Amino acid sequence: MSGSVLDVKNVQKIYGKKGESQSHALKGVSLTIEKGEFVGIMGPSGSGKTTLLNVISTLDRPTEGLIEIAGTNITQMRRNQLADFRSQRLGFIFQDFNLLENLTVYENIALPLSLQGVPSKEIGTKVNKVAQTLAIDEILQKYPVQISGGQKQRAAAARALVHDPAILLADEPTGALDSKNAKSLLETMSDLNEKHQVTIMMVTHDAFSASYCKRILFIQDGKLYTEIQRTGDRQAFFKQILDVLAELGASHDVR
């Protein structure tokens, strides 16, 4: 597996014990993300996209199947290994920012490095560098309550990127932002992807957000439904996405 960062093979997730009422959240999903890709995951609510993100981000274990991130099989890891893996190889951006409001922006961003025991001096340089990239170097000493939502999400992105993760996992990153801030964040993300070769997987239900991706996987009822590749400009891709969504909705209604 030359350039693949993420390899998901036939992953199933079943909630509930055997013999009781079970719900199949994922019914055998397989996908591969290459290094430097910007992949979107779309689907209606209840389709299993959050479950997929949870098993990939090691917060949840799949019932069946194999997940490899950067060549490491994460399905067999123990609890502490998983925690270390998360803190070293993965970067997260959540819808509600998930910044610790009792730490300054600087301390929030520094946290993944502190956990790895990086020397204080090196932490300083790395945090400042990533803060400059995301244009938040002015607010490093402020607390999350003192900055805007857009800034918060940039700070969260900085925290997700500061330790050079193999892949950046974003869960509805624009969900709590106004359109202007959302646009600016998406531009930054596609910038990171293009100029810094950051591999990104983004879960979203918003077509506009998804149009910034290069490839989009649609899932429905716990299975991959279809996938589309961006070929032309963003505008055209946006239309393409809407078409698929309409199709999805239609198939839903008819049955």
Added chain:
Amino acid sequence: MLFKLSFSSMRKMMKDYLVLLVGLVISISIFYMFQTLALNSDFTKGNSVISSIQIVFNVGAFLLAFITIFYIVYANSFLLSLRRKELGMYMVLGAKKGKISQILFWETLMMGIAALCIGSVVGIVLSSGIGNLLMNLLEISPEGYYPFYVPALWMTWGFFLVLFLITSTINAIRLARATELDLIRAEQQNDSIKRKGIGTILVALLGLLLVAAGYYALIEIKVLQVLGLFIGAGATTIGTYLIFISLLPVFVQALKKNQKLNDHQLHAFTFAQLRFRVNSLTKVLGTVAMLIALGVGAMAGGLAFQQNVDLISSAQHVYDITLHDPAEEDFQALHKMNVIEQNTYRYKMDEKGYYFVKDDLLAHPPLISTNTFENYSSENKPKRVTEPLPHPAYIMYANQDEHSNLEEVPREWGKAISTEIIISYDMLSGKAVQIVDGATYDGIAGSEHQVLLAQVDDYLKYKPELKAMDQRQKQWIKTIHEDEEREVYLSTKYSTYEAVYAFTSGTMFMGFFLGIAFLAMMASCLMFKILSGATRDKDRYNMLRKIGVRHSLLIGSIYKELFLVFVFPALVGLTHVLVGMQMFSFILLDPYVNIWVPTLIFLAIYAIYYYITVQLYRGIVLPKEA
């Protein structure tokens, strides 16, 4: 319908309510326990060496009431925070505000009454349990102490019912004032970070100054008397609060400023949590420090009184055993003891007095104590009498007109005779004591006797034997007076010990009783406050877990953070105790004897609370791992 709903949701939140209920029960039972002593003034007056003990209890009752009010207010806002979201939801769905306020009012009151019922029972059990434990441990039997004491019960119910009524009303009013949205959006407030400026430094300085003044007043209590007690208590208390308000946040801030320390692992988070805690817990921490001081102080005071019994008797008497005309049983008993020194002196007795042989005394000069009550030090070791006796005869306890031609017994010899040899005032009754040379002695017609002085390794090891010896000596005195009905009071070392022990055991009992009550109250106060805020921290720990912080690191962070929270008030409280014990220096020979015992008891109670708090907190903020 709404009542039914609220009841079922209370059942669902059983765990949170349990924390609340336990907190209330502890506070009620301790309040009751305290009142069983405070209101029983016959017992306190009869069993104390401090005449003004009632003042101490009144101050204590006031303090406890004060702390309890705080406690209830915390408990109440905790209750409100548990319920407001749900009640807000009912209001959004169209329930009338008056109805909701009413529900909350009754809920708070019911909760309080339930806590009162359980608390009274627990209080009675606790009082009798601790009472019995102390009586057994301290070998005392305080007559007149009742674990089930009706006035105390009345007091407890009255006090808490009024408190609960007030808080229920406050809750209802608070709810009536809030809007629906306020209620639903509760909990989303952030920790405000206040910048500390010059004002803080001034407050810190003022706090330090007040504590210093309080300490000074306590150390100079001999000069200042009761005034010193009030200045000491007042200034130290206010100073403590000021220090916790100002100095501690600054200290934690300084910890955070250390970039290298702060960047290490989870320290940034740990310190941030700690800062939030010391900012929101300033008053609690101050209260805890004061309670520690009071609790440990009460125990140390009680213990010091008991330990001083030994000191008092040892400061008076060097020889553990004084036997006039020892009997066969006495020798048998002596034979079993580990005797360090033993001297025997001959003397004759007639109706005018006692005549000791100078040569016997000079051959084995006795030891005398160099300690006085006014000037006590454990460094003052007993010394041997060295004064020469050149004259043929000396006299003491003489009638003014008689024997005026004889020399007065020199000071040290006089002390040896009066404290070590003459064991009862009843021995004298008009008789003089003479030291005479051999020739004079032979010429005296009276009956011949001897007295044995002995020093053993540790006289407290031989209490029963000593008691029997004293009994025989009493009989001996009765016999020489030929008066069997006579009441004889001995002043041997053991008799002194027994008398003072009986006198101080009540004080010690109260000291330990109060000490344990204060400590239990203090620690539960701290525990409760930390736990009631724990729900807020849940999200933070969840967040950390998501970004990949090891479980063990999170647990470590909790241990460290709470350790520091616990350690600050302990340090301040113990310092207060160390200085505050000076207060007893006017009544005790050495207030610091065995101070490590109450300190250890305190540390044990404290450590247990620390551990329980960490475990409970962990249970709230860290989800169980699959």
